[in-house]
Structures are given as C-alpha cells and as structure tokens.
Amino acid sequence: MTCTRNRVFPCFVVALLLCTATPAIAQGDGDAATGGQTQSTPSAQDLYTSAQKLFDQGNFAEALIGFRHAYNASSSPNARIMIGTCLVALGRTAEAYEEMSATLREATTRAETEPKYVRTRDAAAKHVALLESKVGKLVVKLVNPAGVDVTVNGTRLPPDKLGVPMAVDPGTLVVTATHTDGRVERREQAVKAGESAQVTVEFPEPPPKKVEPTGPVRVEAPKPAGGEVRRGGPVRTAGIALAGVGVAGLVVFGVTGLMARSRFATLEDECHGARCTDLKYADVVDSGTALTTAANVSLALGAAGLLGGGLMVWLGGPSGGRSAPPSDSARTSFGSPAGPAVGAGFTMSPGRAGFHCTVAF
Known part of the structure; x- marks a missing residue:
C-alpha cells in the first residue's frame, strides 16, 4: 500500500488500525471475526474473509462493501470496526468517526457478557480518540419539525439525528430545510476541526389571509308582479x-x-x-x-x-288576488236626489223614511 502526499493522515490511521485492531480481532475466540458465528452459518464468515482479502490488497472501496455485508449478516462489532477502517482509508473521516463511535457503543455492551469483545471495545475507543480532533460536530435544531425534510450538503438528515451532535468534515456546510407546503429555509455554517456548531431552523408563520370587509347583505323576498298577493x-x-x-x-x-x-x-x-x-x-x-x-x-x-x-x-x-290601488275618491260623499253617490268606503242614498247606509267592503 502506497501513500501520496495528500493522503498521509488516512494512511497513518490505517497503519495504526492494522497494528491495534487486527490483532484484537484475530486473537479472539475462533468465531470472533463474525461475532459468534458458528459453522452452521458460514456465510458471514465467508463474507468477512473475502472482505479482509480485498482490504489487504488495498481495495478499500470493495472491502467496505464486503464488510458491510458481513456486519449485516452477523451484527458483529468486529465487522463494524473494519467498516470504519475502510472509511478512514478512503478519506471519509466523518463517516469513519460515526462508525467507530457506533462500534464502541456496541462492543461495550457486548463485552459485558462476551469478554472476547473487550479488545474490540478498547481498539474502537483509541480510534475515536484519534479521529476526534479531525472532525467537527454539528447540531441541527429544528423548531416544529413536523412535515420538514432536512439535508446537509445535499444529504438527507435522518430524523433521529436532529438535535444531537453529528460528525462532519470541516468546512462550510449548507443546511436546507424544506416544508411540505413548499417553503424552504437555507442556512450556511462554517465548522472547524475539533469544534462544534449549532444551526437552528425555524419557519416563520405565514401571514394571515386578508379578508376584505363587506357590508351587511340585505335579502328581500321577491314580490309578486303587479302587486299580486298569493x-x-x-x-x-x-x-x-x-x-x-x-x-x-x-x-x-x-x-x-x-x-x-x-x-x-x-x-x-x-x-x-x-x-x-x-x-x-x-x-x-x-x-x-x-x-x-x-x-x-x-x-x-x-x-x-x-x-x-x-x-x-x-x-x-x-289563489291570486290583486290589491286595489288607492283612489282620490276614498272619502265620504253624500248622494243627491238624482241618484246614489258612490264613495270609497260606503254609499248613502235617500230613502222614504230617512237616510239608510249601505257599506261595501
């Protein structure tokens, strides 16, 4: 394995891992490489062995894929620590830090009941300490996270990573939050190696919709044509x-x-x-x-x-009826001997014994 000038740190870390991690794995129990796999399940062992050969040949990208398959088949911290080692060799320092931290947590838990993982735990702790000063930490805090999708430099951030420190490569990071209603908030944050930063994203409340004032609406019942009352x-x-x-x-x-x-x-x-x-x-x-x-x-x-x-x-x-229009004759009038006089409300005509009244309704 040869190292160029701009890959001195990854090569140094890989060399250190080969000196510390590999003996801890190889000197464990006979099935330590696969976290307790037995001959009844040889697939995990075969995957691990194939990935180790690729790693020894310097083919770290292919070895990374093989170790991931071995870990998925066995859930062994020994396979996971090799995933972190491949990431370091590929220059993906932040991802390597996350994998080493996860290995440390898993190996610590397993070592309480399985002593063979004590060496894996100690090796992972050394690697985390070595990488600590090479990565930055970013905390993305989202106010009202419901319906919001967050990306960091174009990579989607899982919901469980919100509000907790995560390892990032030093530099300027672009945090983009997209709401389901189409609103987008964008933040830029510079993070240095060995330091931590926090980005808080909050969507402002949309302005209330303007309601145009309207006057009272008068609704009148339609009137029958021509004054007709039904x-x-x-x-x-x-x-x-x-x-x-x-x-x-x-x-x-x-x-x-x-x-x-x-x-x-x-x-x-x-x-x-x-x-x-x-x-x-x-x-x-x-x-x-x-x-x-x-x-x-x-x-x-x-x-x-x-x-x-x-x-x-x-x-x-x-039935339809029509109201009578008002008339100027709506007054009382007295008749003359020549004939009866007609008024609006009643008529009066002379009789033989005096006046009598006939009222017409």
Missing part, C-alpha cells in the same frame, strides 16, 4: 301533507321490500332453489311473507298518497 288554501296544505305520507309509504316499501328479498335469498341459498319443507325455516318464511305484504301495502299507500296529494296541490293551489 294565498294558499287549505286544500293545497292538505295535499302537501298527503304527498308527504305518500313519500313515507314509498320509503317503507323500499325498506320492507329489501328485507323480504333478503329473507327469500336466504331460503334459496340454504334450500338450493327448492321448496323449503324443514320446520326450522318456518319463521323465515313467515317473516318474509309478512314483509312482502307490508311492502305491497306501503307501495299502494305511497302511490295513492303521491297521486292524491299532487292533484290536491295542483287543483287547490294558491
């Missing part, structure tokens, strides 16, 4: 009531008809289309017959009610 008669009112009874009868017909049909459908299904002679179906037959009778009666009453009510509404509908 009045409904008692026959029309009775017709409306009768039509309502007819509608109710049709509703009852529909309900009872469906219920009767359901009863007879049950008989057809259980008796296979033949006449049911079993006494256990007597209640079903009786209820179906009663519902059929009720449906027919309701249909007849409904039809009669609608027909009769419609005729009563049509023939006994509102």
